[in-house]
Amino acid sequence: MNPEEQTPQAPLQSPVENGAAAPEANPGGDAGRIAELEAKVAELTDAHLRAKAEVENARRRADEEVAKARKYAVEGFAESLLPVKDSLEAAIATPGAAVEQVLEGVHATLRQLVAALERNKVSQINPQSGTRFDPHQHQAISMVPADQEANTVVTVLQKGYLIADRVLRPALVTVSAPK
Template sequence: MSDQAKDERAPDETALNEAANGNEAAGAETGGDYEVVVKLMKENEELKDRALRAAADMENLRRRTARELHDARSYAMANFARDMLSVSDNLRRAIDAIPAEARAAGDAGFKTLIEGVEITERAMLAALERHGVKKLSPEGEKFDPNFHQAMFEVPNPDVPANTVVQVVQPGYSIGERVLRPAMVGVAKGGPKHASADAPAEPGPVNEQAEKDA
């Protein structure tokens, strides 16, 4: 091949080489852009996950705070109410300690004093009830260890077993909590309660009341 022919083909080969180099550069650039896009998408997913977690944490915090505020409003006076029940108990003991003969034979002043103590007791219990404190007098009900404290058993075949047959001391609750369990006597030896649930065994301690104490 002549030198002239070689010279004529040289520009074509140069152009091809330049085009090939250009394609390689373009491919490298395209590959770099793809990696950047993938990286950005990954970062976006991570940010979205963080945002969802933060939103979930805030919602949990909101619910927990609302629950704590509700409990604070509902049970803020629990300790005070429990102390007032002791005062009410003392008033009742004072009233019960007066013999019937003394009531009947007492003068007007003595009878007025007794009536005043009784009125004070009723007013105190009414005030507690207005603030959510409820009296538990479960005589005739099935024994419930969440609200009652069994003090003794009474053999009675005519009454379903685990029925409260005597209330030694009434109990009190506030909201869903027990301020003081009712101290009761339960029947023993009678038929079981007609219930699908197994009857609760009476126990000497009310666990819920101890937790709230």
């Protein structure tokens, strides 16, 4: 209803105040209306309780799923490392193998390990010589005089690793000293 359409209402007065006779009470109509309203209240209360229970159940299911995700988060990674472990155990099981065979097996196992790491979004940080030093991905062990621009990587002492975009371990590097 628009405010322009509203008509001012007269203040409520009892029938006795305005001189009119009191109307007869309609007990049957009021009782029916009360029963109807009580039924509506019961219906709304039931709907409220059901909605509240559904929210609680959804919250409980979400908490259980988060707990499972935390508990088994490493499952995929561990599963991808099992072939690497199997290869290492097979190498140990053949003590009389020739050095060439062992070296070939080590290279194959390393390829398996690299593939498992890549599947799990683990990548290496191995900066080339001359790359600008990045303190977010590199850890400088020492500064050495070099024939290259200052604050650039001279050598990598140990590769670093990333999981997705997060540094798991920074690369240990030597950095060129300012001239």
